[in-house]
Amino acid sequence: MxxxxxxxxxxxxxxxxxxxxxxxxxxxxxxxxxxxxxxxxxxxxxxxxxxxxxxxxxxxxxxxxxxxxxxxxxxxxxxxxxxxxxxxxxxxxxxxxxxxxxxxxxxxxxxxxxxxxxxxxxxxxxxxxxxxxxxxxxxxxxxxxxxxxxxxxxxxxxxxxxxxxxRAEHAAREREEEARHRVIQERMRIARELHDVVAHHLTLADAQAATAAHLSRTHPEQAFDIIGRLPETTAAALRELKATVGLLREDTDTADLAPAPGLRQLPELVDACSAAGLEVTVAVEGQSRRLTPVLDLTAYRIIQEALTNVTKHAATRTAQVRLSYTPHYLTLTVSNDTAPDRPAAAPGPGGGFGLLGMRERATAVGGTLHAGRRPQGGFEVSCALPLDGHSGGHPDSDDDSHDHSHDEGPAT
Structure with missing residues (x-):
């Protein structure tokens, strides 16, 4: 209730x-x-x-x-x-x-x-x-x-x-730094594989060519057989080279120049969820407004985390996203129904930090977030964010004296 x-x-x-x-x-x-x-x-x-x-x-x-x-x-x-x-x-x-x-x-x-x-x-x-x-x-x-x-x-x-x-900004910065560090480590590993794998194929191709040249006078049949297998070796080397160099060609610092994601990337997020098997429907109510960069990023991250939780934990393969614009608030609602054959599974308390991260993001811009099971089944995340540009204002606090940053919901 x-x-x-x-x-x-x-x-x-x-x-x-x-x-x-x-x-x-x-x-x-x-x-x-x-x-x-x-x-x-x-x-x-x-x-x-x-x-x-x-x-x-x-x-x-x-x-x-x-x-x-x-x-x-x-x-x-x-x-x-x-x-x-x-x-x-x-x-x-x-x-x-x-x-x-x-x-x-x-x-x-x-x-x-x-x-x-x-x-x-x-x-x-x-x-x-x-x-x-x-x-x-x-x-x-x-x-x-x-x-x-x-x-x-x-x-x-x-x-x-x-x-x-x-704290939310520091946690986000740490996650970005850790992700960038992992990317750099992965590229170093790819560089080592470039030497081990591609050099192996090239050395093998060189040996096959030398052997075919040596047998061309005395055993031409064997030489032709070796020459016939040579394109397979060179093709494999070219594939390895193309795949590896394609990754290494990316600029390591492009993340510093890329704009922060926002609701304009919502179609790409929906397509990514569809590729993972989750069908997402988006409904927009009211007149869309231009959001500040912080509020735009907050809204996108909350929707992204909510859809990620549906993908990981929900038994159903459908989700609904609703964006409602009013003169002073943007209300985000992400919900999913219960699968007809079995109830939705929700992780127990302390199972993760998804809801805590979403609630801290909402609180940081003066909004509120509520999450829980729906009476008709499934799970719903509802968030109201102020559009007036005043950080720290709770849209649903009576006299603005109640801090909801510690209201707990089911952990995801």
Whole structure:
């Protein structure tokens, strides 16, 4: 049930975002009503609800314009304090969410400048608001502490995501270096075989020619027989020479000049899967958009790894790839059905690092990835990647405060 819900949430980011903002508005209004009920001098109720609605609406832009959303929520929260409301965590909910989003998406210096500004605003609203009755801890220290705590938590998540991105990049670089080293070793082995095999054929051909010349006067029949077998020897030498030199002719450093793969290579990937016996169908929904190089590479690698897992582990020989473009997200879905004669086999926990690598790639660009068995059978990998170009933003996090980099699925 949980996997099914997560898959639906990943494919409907707009609906999930709207539900989260409505829920946050309800919690904020509940905090306003509770504060209004307990204060001896009750402030006007409608300004509190209006300012709460404005603050929650501003959070819709927290991913694309975090500082602007933070400024609006800060002014609304200070307005609540000036009207006479006690600034509790419930009343300050939109500000805390905006502060967290700002801390996740902005540099360290900007994060703490905004946090100190918000803390000063909370102190001013508490001291000069009508809710101040001499309790410094309740109306001054408590709001400022919550703002600083939200900023610290956002900074911690930003550092974790930067570390995950660096780790994924380092792992990819190590794999590329290891692959290049293996290629060089293989070419050295081919060079040794070039000497051993081709030289053998040429030496044999030279010996056959010399023997035929020696027997041409005394035993012409044997000489003709040797000459008749000579083309076979030279042909074998030419085949060995052509195959070996063809490999050695490739430039060792061409990988450094080749462009990084992306979704434009998806047809070639589908053809390669077809050659391996896996029939892949691709469906594109929405208007295609030009992706950044990092996002393009991430989308391609996730699809490539998912199809590789289907080839290695699935009992079926078909797979479906769906790319769904929305104004702010690219959703990738790779699924396969269960073979009619036997259920799909999934490796046990710890069987590999395929899902971990895909999840780290998605997390590094601010996306989410969910994988698991489908209710109707088979396996599905669903990934939502943000198209706004803001690294570190989770498209399905409530207030961007949840890190999904350790959500485990079946290992592949």
């Amino acid at each position: 949980s996997t099914n819900w997560q898959r639906r949430a990943a494919t409907r980011p707009k609906a999930v975002e709207a539900a989260k903002l409505v829920l946050l508005f309800a919690l904020t209004v509940a905090g306003v009503l509770l504060t209004w009920a307990v204060l001896p001098e009750r402030p006007a109720l409608w300004p509190g609800i209006l300012l709460s609605a404005l603050a929650c609406a501003a959070l819709h832009r927290r991913r694309s314009h975090p500082l602007q959303a933070f400024a609006v929520t800060l002014l609304c929260t200070m307005g609540l304090g000036a009207v006479g409301y006690l600034l509790t965590p419930g009343v300050m909910g939109p500000l805390l969410v905006a502060q967290y989003a700002t801390s996740v998406r902005t540099p360290r210096r900007t994060t703490w400048n905004s946090a100190l500004t918000a803390a000063a605003g909370m102190v001013g609203a508490g001291l000069f608001g009508r809710a101040f009755h001499g309790s410094v801890i309740l109306v001054v220290v408590n709001p400022a502490a919550w703002v600083l705590l939200s900023a610290a938590f956002g900074s911690y998540i930003r550092v974790r995501r930067e570390y995950a991105a660096a």
